[in-house]
Amino acid sequence: MILRLLAYLWAAPATALGMLAGALALLLGARVRRERGVLEFSGGELGQIISALPRPVAFAGITLGHVILGTTREALDELRDHEHVHVRQYERWGVFLLPAYLLSSCWQAARGRGFYSANRFEREAREASERPNA
Template sequence: MIRRLLWIGLLATLAAGLVGAARQRREVVHPGSATRPPTSPPPRQGPLGRRLSAWVPAPPRTRLGRVAAFVWASPLTAVGLLVALVSGGRPRWQPQYGCFVTEGVRGPSAAALRIVGAQANAIGHVVLSREGTSAPALLAHEAVHVRQAERLGPLLFPLYLWLSARYGYRHHPIEQAARLGARRATGPGSGG
């Protein structure tokens, strides 16, 4: 019985991911495209959505905190490193972002990013970017996702998929927080 419920939960989460990817593809405006995404009012966010949309975690301050965060996010980071290597990239540690950055990814990873209209994504402590040289604002955005992965670990993936199905990309609380964090990091007077 428990095994059946786990399979149902897994399939439902994957279906939510497909719904979210389809919503993101519809919402993203592609450069040079004459079509605009539909302008609909943002869906109402409950207390959790509102809290997540403002959640920009700071990097861990202590050595023990950094080790614990890295270990907790390590299942995602392992997947991210594997995807980076399969995508023909060389992950390089970027201390200012606290993660590995892999630029110029190719193959299935680049195709998946292109399909949903994204320039980059973070998987654990690994940022995968289609660009040969990523803009600081893009890396600051993805660094927020890295910090979120440090706090949520493997729970980030299903949570992200379910919220994606519910809110799409533009109104996704985790994405709103990443945009907020990028603005803080690269805005006037930030030095970034």
């Protein structure tokens, strides 16, 4: 119980960013619900705008601390296991996950690998969410 509380506190700065993005999404018609201890925002005009972005920038879901933002509820249902691996990463790294994630992407890109696909945090999320009981 106390460890769970500490995990929420440690990730709180990133969660605050997620809440700001979520509040903006709500103003643009998104819906929010609580799922597995995380707030999920989905739908609305922001989701449509993000879906319409060019391929390298568009995304279906993003995690900021204990907040997951998805373009649609269906996208969240598909991505939930993957995004919850990122939630666990925030619980380990706290707000330092954001610069570490960016550094990992830049490091991989500098080595000629995929900025997103080769990122160590994305690889971990893909591998963990593809395992049963991840």
